[in-house]
Amino acid sequence: MLASTEDKILQRSRMKMLAIFCIVVFFVLLARLWYLQIVKGSEMLALSEMNRTRLIRVRAPRGMIVDRNGRILATSRPQFVVMVVPELLQSNAQARKVLCRILGISSLELSQLMKRERPAAYAPVRVAVDVPLDTVTKLIERRPILPGVSVEQDQLRTYPDGALCSHILGYIGEVDKEQIDKLNQELEELHQKDERRYAAGDYAGKSGLERQYELMLHGTDGGMEIEVDALGRTRRVLQYIEPVPGNTLKLTIDKDLQIAAYRAMQGKTGAAVAINPQTGEVLAMVSKPDFDPNIFVQKLNKEDWMRIVTNRSNPLQNRAISNKYPPGSTFKPITAVAALESGVASTDTTLVCTGIGLYKRRCWKVHGRVDMTKAIAQSCDVYFYEMGRRLGINRLAQMARAFGLGNITGIDLPFEKKGTVPDEKWKMERFNEKWWPGETVICAIGQGYIQATPIQMASAAATVANWGKRFQPYIVKEVLNPNGKLANASIPKQLTPVPASQKVFEAVRFGMRQAVIGHGGTGRVVDIPGITVAGKTGSAEDPPRKRPHAWFICFAPMEKPEIAIAVISEQGGHGSTGAAPVARAILDVYFGKKKPKEVKPTVVNVVGD
Known part of the structure; x- marks a missing residue:
């Protein structure tokens, strides 16, 4: 009887413990539910939605x-x-x-x-x-075996x-x-x-x-x-x-002119730029070697990337705006403007070229007696050595800057370089040395310290064409919204004109015209029937290489210029053979003498020609 009573007491005790345990568990679960629903409710809902x-x-x-x-x-x-x-x-x-x-x-x-x-x-x-x-x-x-894909x-x-x-x-x-x-x-x-x-x-x-x-x-x-x-x-x-x-x-780019320049530059290293002298619109711009931009759209593999970055010719660099070169004889029209405007020479000033000039500097040939027109047309170094001596480096540099050299043009492309226009102050700051007169005569023919980009030389040609008026080059003509409506239109920006008279520019333009049509002219390759083209060749030394850079600048037609061009071919030799034919190809297409041949896409090449 006693044992039975003890069993009942033990059983009741166990029931109480179980009841207490259940109540505790219930309240724990209730508290957890309150925490999740009330305290963390919004967070849990967000996670649930994220999973769903x-x-x-x-x-x-x-x-x-x-x-x-x-x-x-x-x-x-x-x-x-x-x-x-x-x-x-x-x-x-x-x-x-x-x-x-x-x-x-x-x-x-x-x-x-x-x-x-x-x-x-x-x-x-x-x-x-x-x-x-x-x-x-x-x-x-x-899909059934690829969760999350x-x-x-x-x-x-x-x-x-x-x-x-x-x-x-x-x-x-x-x-x-x-x-x-x-x-x-x-x-x-x-x-x-x-x-x-x-x-x-x-x-x-x-x-x-x-x-x-x-x-x-x-x-x-x-x-x-x-x-x-x-x-x-x-x-x-x-x-x-x-x-x-x-x-x-x-x-502003004309695809036909772009194709003409692109094809004419095949096999060369350098750049070609064509602009409208009346507005500054860039009509064509080619830099060689080039690259296919399609390869960068997808993830570029290491092998292709190394082929690009280790290429010594740097195909990613836009030589038209980012490479600086001595302009060679294409700088002579600027020297001529400076000499005529300052009064140190006139169109009638003559010199005798014996093939050797000041400081025993040589000319590329013996020209005999030359005046300003003949000196420009036949690119006589001896004549411009003397013009440099008479001007002095500071006046020459001042005129070069007036043409826009030594500063960026402001074209709407990144990574433009400003080039170099040296003078006495520049050399002292750069080398802590005085300027020597012999360095001036070298700069007068576009050699020595002076450096310019192809876009700057195209702008310089346009400035001569435009009687000293200057316009900032630009590439984007209009911005259209997604509906095709005009959102913004570029307005030609006129820059500070070159401080020289119309008579001075008339003389320089005539000299450049004679370079194309005159006896002994160096730019005869761009003599196009029915089109009055004016031009100037250049060959810029590039030590220690033996072969010089080939330059050519031109504009046409003289009566009312519509296009100005600058071309450089690195180590291309003479401007008449290494660069002028590129300008001729562009002019032929622009004036409708030839139709451009389509260019096949180069989507399979990492680096173009």
């Missing part, structure tokens, strides 16, 4: 770039890209193996790609671009003509953190929408117009909210916001 939905950026197409007649030079086309949600794929070794096999990449490459910066957890990362349709088909067929449509930048306008257009590449911060800061300063902000995986201009006008070409991204299942597969689209393309740039 995806926010996908729909990248906006970059704005097109077209020539002055609307012909496409750069555009964007649809492409397939492969996106991966690392959280859903990382722990699935078999799925990663299958994906690597389909994409043709290593497991290490995939791991590195999945570690790229993302805006948030569960945000997809791009692991492959411009994926072929057969690869897309394989991925779709294997999706195929989306994006925009791919393309340059239909390959290297034709490579240095004008430039190229784009994937942004790094420094560029992201810089571009987003610029957007903030312009009070732009968040949808225009840059993020990891975006592309932006690295050189040329793609860089200079990045924020105009960059569109406004759209977005898509989708519902996914447990494997990350799309079930339905919840919301879609259409992207807005970037603005279109309409250039």
